[in-house]
Amino acid sequence: MEIVARTIGATRRYGEVAAVDSVSLDVPAGQLLGLLGPNGAGKTTLLQLLAGLRRPTSGTVELFGGDPRNADSRRRLGCTPQETGLPPTLRVHEVVDFVARHFPDPVPTSELLEQFGLGGSDRRQTGGLSGGQKRRLTVALAFVGRPELVLLDEPTTGLDVDARHALWAAVRRYHQGGGTVVLTSHYLEEVEALAERVVVLDRGRIRIDGPLDDVRSLVASRRVRVRAAVLPELTGVERGSRAGDRHELWTADSDALVRQLVRAQVPFRDLEVSTATLEEAFLVLTATPAVVSP
Amino acid sequence: MSAHGALQLTRTHARYQFTETVRIPIAVIGTSLFPALSLLFFVVPQPFAQDPVAATAAASQLALFAVMSVCLFTYGVGVAEDRALPWDGYLRTLPVGSGPRLVGRLLNGLGFVLLGLLPVALIAWLLTAATLPPSRLAFTAGALLLAGTPLFALGITIGYSLSTKAALAAAQSLLLPLAFGGGLFLPPETFPSWLDDFSTWLPTRAGRDLLVSATTGETLPGTAPVVLLGWTLLFGVLAVQAYRRDEGRRFR
Numbered sequence: 001m002e003i004v005a006r007t008i009g010a011t012r013r014y015g016e017v018a019a020v021d022s023v024s025l026d027v028p029a030g031q032l033l034g035l036l037g038p039n040g041a042g043k044t045t046l047l048q049l050l051a052g053l054r055r056p057t058s059g060t061v062e063l064f065g066g067d068p069r070n071a072d073s074r075r076r077l078g079c080t081p082q083e084t085g086l087p088p089t090l091r092v093h094e095v096v097d098f099v100a101r102h103f104p105d106p107v108p109t110s111e112l113l114e115q116f117g118l119g120g121s122d123r124r125q126t127g128g129l130s131g132g133q134k135r136r137l138t139v140a141l142a143f144v145g146r147p148e149l150v151l152l153d154e155p156t157t158g159l160d161v162d163a164r165h166a167l168w169a170a171v172r173r174y175h176q177g178g179g180t181v182v183l184t185s186h187y188l189e190e191v192e193a194l195a196e197r198v199v200v201l202d203r204g205r206i207r208i209d210g211p212l213d214d215v216r217s218l219v220a221s222r223r224v225r226v227r228a229a230v231l232p233e234l235t236g237v238e239r240g241s242r243a244g245d246r247h248e249l250w251t252a253d254s255d256a257l258v259r260q261l262v263r264a265q266v267p268f269r270d271l272e273v274s275t276a277t278l279e280e281a282f283l284v285l286t287a288t289p290a291v292v293s294p
Numbered sequence: 295m296s297a298h299g300a301l302q303l304t305r306t307h308a309r310y311q312f313t314e315t316v317r318i319p320i321a322v323i324g325t326s327l328f329p330a331l332s333l334l335f336f337v338v339p340q341p342f343a344q345d346p347v348a349a350t351a352a353a354s355q356l357a358l359f360a361v362m363s364v365c366l367f368t369y370g371v372g373v374a375e376d377r378a379l380p381w382d383g384y385l386r387t388l389p390v391g392s393g394p395r396l397v398g399r400l401l402n403g404l405g406f407v408l409l410g411l412l413p414v415a416l417i418a419w420l421l422t423a424a425t426l427p428p429s430r431l432a433f434t435a436g437a438l439l440l441a442g443t444p445l446f447a448l449g450i451t452i453g454y455s456l457s458t459k460a461a462l463a464a465a466q467s468l469l470l471p472l473a474f475g476g477g478l479f480l481p482p483e484t485f486p487s488w489l490d491d492f493s494t495w496l497p498t499r500a501g502r503d504l505l506v507s508a509t510t511g512e513t514l515p516g517t518a519p520v521v522l523l524g525w526t527l528l529f530g531v532l533a534v535q536a537y538r539r540d541e542g543r544r545f546r
Contacts (some may be wrong), residue, residue, distance in 0.1 A: 001538070026420070048383075051386075051387040052386070052387065053383055053386055053387060071388075071389045071390055072389065074387060074388065074389040075389040077387065079384060079387035080384070080385070081380045081381055081383065081384035082380050082384075084382040085379050085380030085383075085384070087314050087381055089313075089314055089317035089318060090310075090313065090314060094310075094313065098306065098310045099388065101302070101303070101306045102303065102306075102388045102390055103389070103391055125317075134414060137450040138384075141384070145389075151387075
């Protein structure tokens with residue numbers, strides 16, 4: 001299978017800090033890869049390396065077999081501006097037309113705008129669009145040139161639920177048509193909804209790399225709190241802490257854990273199950289350098 | 295990239311930048327009006343405005359000033375502003391090399407230089423004794439280009455190595471000293487001799503001498519081409535370095 005993007009031992013430092021630290025990653029054609037990690041984990045820097053925006057301090061970065069800093073290597077790449085940084089005085093169709101002129105066979109502007117729910121807005125200046133419309137336009141720009149690889153950096157940040165689901169549908173459509181996607185997010189939910197393969201970055205390093213289901217079982221994403229004098233032997237607990245009779249347990253499967261508790265027939269009270277935030281889930285991961293091979 | 299493709303992309307980028315700039319007309323009017331107003335208020339009422347050589351020299355000086363303000367502001371501050379925007383990072387992911395983007399920017403700046411020069415030429419022609427025989431037009435254009443090159447490189451250096459605020463401060467603190475010291479406001483004949491000596495080494499003075507020699511036919515001081523070449527090389531190297539090092543906004 002063709003590898004459309006690859007890093008080999010890529011490191012990028014900003015002064016003392018290694019934002020990306022010897023990362024080796026292969027992205028085969030047609031894959032939908034989710035890059036997950038807390039803020040500052042190095043997701044954006046990794047995408048910037050793949051897009052040729054930054055040079056690795058050491059190591060190699062390849063895009064379609066070439067150097068991404070070379071314009072020709074970026075011919076089959078689609079990116080999206082981070083934040084909503086559109087030139088405010090330009091009209092929507094002017095921005096799309098301008099980007100389209102860089103590609104040999106662009107999607108017609110009206111068709112693209114229709115796809116992303118911007119049908120009637122082509123004559124408006126981008127500065128006058130709503131936040132959600134701007135976000136949709138920036139994501140649409142990634143698809144103008146009929147790319148084979150799309151890099152999406154937190155594509156749905158700041159969108160409401162409906163708009164987010166519409167965007168997910170667009171990404172899925174593109175992927176079903178054979179497109180390759182690398183998507184960053186700090187929403188566990190978003191990566192779960194879209195990705196086939198998940199790579200978890202933490203402090204610049206790959207902590208986990210594997211199929212979605214494997215990773216899901218690895219991430220202790222549920223927190224179970226319970227008060228009990230003694231707890232029975234429980235399986236599936238990634239990490240636990242205790243203060244007096246208060247126990248805090250981290251697990252990937254809270255249902256199974258609760259069932260065990262009940263079956264053991266020990267007295268307990270104040271049972272509380274909550275979904276961990278990504279940051280909390282990663283605390284478990286960083287303690288165990290688990291790498292599942294894809 | 296084929297030569298045809300590069301040419302087309304250059305046009306695309308020039309047009310895009312032009313559209314973007316003219317949508318905020320005050321930016322255009324601001325840079326192009328000041329030299330014309332200076333000519334109108336500080337040259338036209340003076341007795342020497344009726345002396346063909348002096349008036350031509352004064353108009354030439356202000357023309358070079360127009361070129362310099364475009365170089366320092368459109369290129370210097372404008373580039374620094376663009377680099378701070380996420381949009382600039384996006385543009386660098388498109389399959390386009392640095393050539394078309396830079397040349398597009400250059401062409402766009404040239405357009406604004408012409409917009410700034412037009413009122414200066416018009417006022418000089420209508421309200422003063424300044425003359426520019428057709429035979430000198432080509433010389434004048436060439437001299438403006440040569441005198442503007444080091445200033446263009448200086449603007450690019452500032453734009454690609456400083457943040458927006460620092461670039462604005464640098465452009466402002468360079469503009470007036472370079473203009474006064476280079477004899478763009480007051481002719482160097484009025485300088486005390488120490489200032490005249492110092493002025494000889496400034497890029498604006500060398501450019502001014504070249505331009506005045508092209509428009510009036512006065513003899514060109516031998517130092518001017520050397521000084522101009524020196525600054526062009528120095529700023530040229532700095533500009534290329536700053537441009538190569540640039541990765542957009544710096545995060546720390």
